[in-house]
Structures are given as C-alpha cells and as structure tokens.
Amino acid sequence: MGRSTEASAAGDRGRQTSSNGAGVVTIKTVYAFVPHTLRADPDAESAIFEAECTTFDARSQPSSEDQEPIELWALAHTGRTGHTGYRELVTRFWWATRSG
Ligand SMILES: [Zn+2]
Structure with a gap:
C-alpha cells in the first residue's frame, strides 16, 4: 500500500443543448481532465x-x-x-x- 499513481479522470463539466430549428436537438458534453491520485482506501480493510x-x-x-x-x-x-x-x-x- 502507499503506492500512488498519477492519472487523469474525465469529469462531466456540463452540457450544452442547442436546436437547429428543424426539430433536431444536439447535446454537447464538455469534459475537463483533472489530475487525480489513486491509492488504497485508508478507511477500508486492506483486502x-x-x-x-x-x-x-x-x-x-x-x-x-x-x-x-x-x-x-x-x-x-x-x-x-x-x-x-x-x-x-x-x-x-x-x-x-x-x-x-
Ligand atoms: Zn461446490
């Protein structure tokens, strides 16, 4: 334990909805990459x-x-x-x- 890994997790930062006037709705999802560190959960049993x-x-x-x-x-x-x-x-x- 104690090992940590630098990585990026994709977070859903919001949705934009638009219409082209012909009844077609386009949904754009904007992602931002935020660095996270992954390690063993200190509050959990080891395994x-x-x-x-x-x-x-x-x-x-x-x-x-x-x-x-x-x-x-x-x-x-x-x-x-x-x-x-x-x-x-x-x-x-x-x-x-x-x-x-
Ligand atoms: Zn059996």
Missing part, C-alpha cells in the same frame, strides 16, 4: 478474500485477514461434495483524490 465453487453456487464466508480461512473452506467443501474447482475473489478498495 477481502472469498472462494467460490465453480461447480455449483457456493461461496465461503469473506475473510479480511488472509486466504487461510477460505482455503480451509474449499478443502472442507471438497470433502463434503467432491467438487474440485474454485475461483478466488479478492476485493481491494481504492480512493481517488484530486491532486491538481
């Missing part, structure tokens, strides 16, 4: 880990500590069902702040 069975609709409880609880869930699920395929889901939270 949330989950495992999902790829055979049927079953998912572990989320773990915000590490992968061990979801690995144990997957092994127990295999023991109960014989299912052998899993998908790991990792959720991380970002926060963009205006830097320009």
